[in-house]
Amino acid sequence: GCIRRFDTGLVNEQSFLLMTSAGVDADVVRRLHAVRTGNIHHLSYVRHIFQSLRRYEYPQLSVFDTEGNLLGQGTHVIATNIPQYGFGIPFAPAANPFDGQLDVRIFRRRGTLPTAWHALRTRLHLADRDQDVVRFSARAIRVESDLPDTPAQCDGDPAAACPLDIRLVPSSMTLVVPETL
Numbered sequence: 595g596c597i598r599r600f601d602t603g604l605v606n607e608q609s610f611l612l613m614t615s616a617g618v619d620a621d622v623v624r625r626l627h628a629v630r631t632g633n634i635h636h637l638s639y640v641r642h643i644f645q646s647l648r649r650y651e652y653p654q655l656s657v658f659d660t661e662g663n664l665l666g667q668g669t670h671v672i673a674t675n676i677p678q679y680g681f682g683i684p685f686a687p688a689a690n691p692f693d694g695q696l697d698v699r700i701f702r703r704r705g706t707l708p709t710a711w712h713a714l715r716t717r718l719h720l721a722d723r724d725q726d727v728v729r730f731s732a733r734a735i736r737v738e739s740d741l742p743d744t745p746a747q748c749d750g751d752p753a754a755a756c757p758l759d760i761r762l763v764p765s766s767m768t769l770v771v772p773e774t775l
Contacts, residue, residue: 595772599765600691601675605746606754611691611767613679616655616737616746616756617670617701618709621646623747652704653741655756659732666728668702670709671737673760685716686729694764695731702726734761 605614625642626634652669659665672679673696677689689697701712703726712726739756746753
């Protein structure tokens with residue numbers, strides 16, 4: 595392999611390499627980890643995905659820049675350093691762990707059917723055409739929720755609840771990776 599220096603992120607001072615989010619996927623992570631025993635695999639998530647889609651309250655999430663300017667609102671916010679998510683879902687195709695920026699996605703719609711439809715469109719590489727998604731790059735953002743204790747997740751593990759202060763730390767992790775990365 596070769597040595598590469600990756601950007602990492604911080605969410606409320608908790609480090610992440612891949613991504614952090616608030617919204618329905620963080621609720622899935624919270625539900626799974628509440629009952630987890632031992633190792634998990636892709637099928638471990640299925641029941642919790644359906645539970646979250648049925649029971650999640652879809653709070654209004656507001657995303658601000660470091661000066662307090664509103665950048666967007668929605669029900670699901672992802673700040674990522676990588677182009678794909680669990681199950682190989684390509685939610686931020688242009689994300690790059692070496693560019694000094696987080697790719698931010700805000701899904702604006704509320705409810706089970708719009709969320710499921712968006713997940714399918716994302717899986718089929720059609721989400722970047724979706725008018726219900728706000729996309730931008732940033733070095734730092736703040737995410738606030740209109741409901742207390744809105745869950746967040748960080749690299750697939752539960753993280754602090756909203757509000758979230760998310761920032762990028764460029765070239766802060768050295769890893770040995772395959773030559774192709």
